[in-house]
Amino acid sequence: MAEEIDVKEVPGVGDVTARKLRELGIIDVKALLLYSPIQLAEMLNTAVERAERIILSAYNLLKERGLVEDDFVTADYLLEKLSRRRYITTGSRNLDTLLRGGVVTGAVTEFYGEFGSGKTQLCHTLAVNVQLPEEEGGLDKNAIYIDTEKTFSPSRIVEIANARGLDPKETLRRIVVARAFNTTHLLLLSHSLPKKIKENNIGFIAIDSAVAPFRAEYIGRGKLSERQQLLNRFMHDLLRVAELYDVAIVITNQVQAQPDIMFGDPTKPVGGHVVAHAVTYRIYLKKSKKNIRIAMIIDSPEHPPGEAVFTITKDGISDPET
Ligand SMILES: Nc1ncnc2c1ncn2[C@@H]1O[C@H](COP(=O)(O)OP(=O)(O)OP(=O)(O)O)[C@@H](O)[C@H]1O
Numbered sequence: 001m002a003e004e005i006d007v008k009e010v011p012g013v014g015d016v017t018a019r020k021l022r023e024l025g026i027i028d029v030k031a032l033l034l035y036s037p038i039q040l041a042e043m044l045n046t047a048v049e050r051a052e053r054i055i056l057s058a059y060n061l062l063k064e065r066g067l068v069e070d071d072f073v074t075a076d077y078l079l080e081k082l083s084r085r086r087y088i089t090t091g092s093r094n095l096d097t098l099l100r101g102g103v104v105t106g107a108v109t110e111f112y113g114e115f116g117s118g119k120t121q122l123c124h125t126l127a128v129n130v131q132l133p134e135e136e137g138g139l140d141k142n143a144i145y146i147d148t149e150k151t152f153s154p155s156r157i158v159e160i161a162n163a164r165g166l167d168p169k170e171t172l173r174r175i176v177v178a179r180a181f182n183t184t185h186l187l188l189l190s191h192s193l194p195k196k197i198k199e200n201n202i203g204f205i206a207i208d209s210a211v212a213p214f215r216a217e218y219i220g221r222g223k224l225s226e227r228q229q230l231l232n233r234f235m236h237d238l239l240r241v242a243e244l245y246d247v248a249i250v251i252t253n254q255v256q257a258q259p260d261i262m263f264g265d266p267t268k269p270v271g272g273h274v275v276a277h278a279v280t281y282r283i284y285l286k287k288s289k290k291n292i293r294i295a296m297i298i299d300s301p302e303h304p305p306g307e308a309v310f311t312i313t314k315d316g317i318s319d320p321e322t
């Protein structure tokens with residue numbers, strides 16, 4: 001993990017502000033980049049202008065130390081950076097191939113589909129697979145699982161770990177689970193991610209489901225714009241966390257199946273274009289016969305359209321037997 005700078009070193013941050021920031025869980029200067037001036041001003045109970053100066057100073061300090069990129073970079077640098085991305089295997093070769101290696105670090109991947117399409121099973125499998133050594137498709141790192149629907153299952157983790165020859169107890173210890181009760185709690189949790197990532201050597205974060213709490217709390221047309229605004233903030237926070245800390249983030253989103261719509265024209269996920277703009281990749285999961293599922297890439301900037309067939313078993317996600 002890259003070098004850390006204490007918030008105290010930011011010009012304009014005195015002892016009192018540094019203490020307040022630490023109390024808020026903002027210890028590393030990089031974490032300051034996760035907030036908008038308005039958010040930070042509210043949190044510190046200070047003027048927006050001052051919050052803006054703090055964020056700008058933090059950014060300049062990180063740039064001086066080479067801890068964030070220059071604003072202008074050459075395209076070959078970008079290519080080199082892309083080649084440094086790493087992948088976590090999904091457990092299915094077919095799905096890994098569709099995703100060009102698996103779920104990628106530095107990005108947010110959305111899996112959406114109707115109930116039982118495999119979103120939660122995929123998150124469980126990835127939380128185990130990230131722990132595998134690199135030559136087996138993992139990152140040799142740990143996982144955070146944010147559970148908003150009370151569907152996280154330690155016993156499923158044990159089954160998936162056993163299938164991979166991992167020590168189940170150790171595997172469970174390497175997954176940090178948080179239950180989010182509502183959207184306020186979920187937004188708070190997203191702000192403590194930088195600290196948790198550093199403390200626990202995290203490579204993968206699942207948010208299952210990321211959208212359901214917003215849908216449950218903001219009902220009706222009158223609430224729609226408020227919901228979209230909060231959801232937008234949450235999604236952008238996640239994207240910045242993924243980019244700044246180079247972790248792979250997966251969010252799930254349930255959609256209702258619409259029988260009158262033919263396959264190839266998937267239903268629109270909740271959150272609509274708000275989620276679409278903030279996530280890097282969207283994958284649509286569709287139920288097929290028994291435990292067979294079909295994944296489709298939707299709107300990817302770099303993947304050609306395609307499909308992959310995978311299966312859900314006791315051992316987690318894998319390929320169908322041929
Ligand atoms: N232990 C297991 N062995 C085999 N298959 C399992 C096991 N546990 C779950 N499954 C399969 O996974 C399916 C459920 O998938 P999952 O919970 O991931 O759906 P989901 O997309 O998260 O749905 P929702 O939108 O309701 O959260 C079940 O229908 C079952 O086929």
Ligand SMILES: [Mg+2]
Pocket residue numbers: 119120121151208
């Ligand atoms: Mg689920």
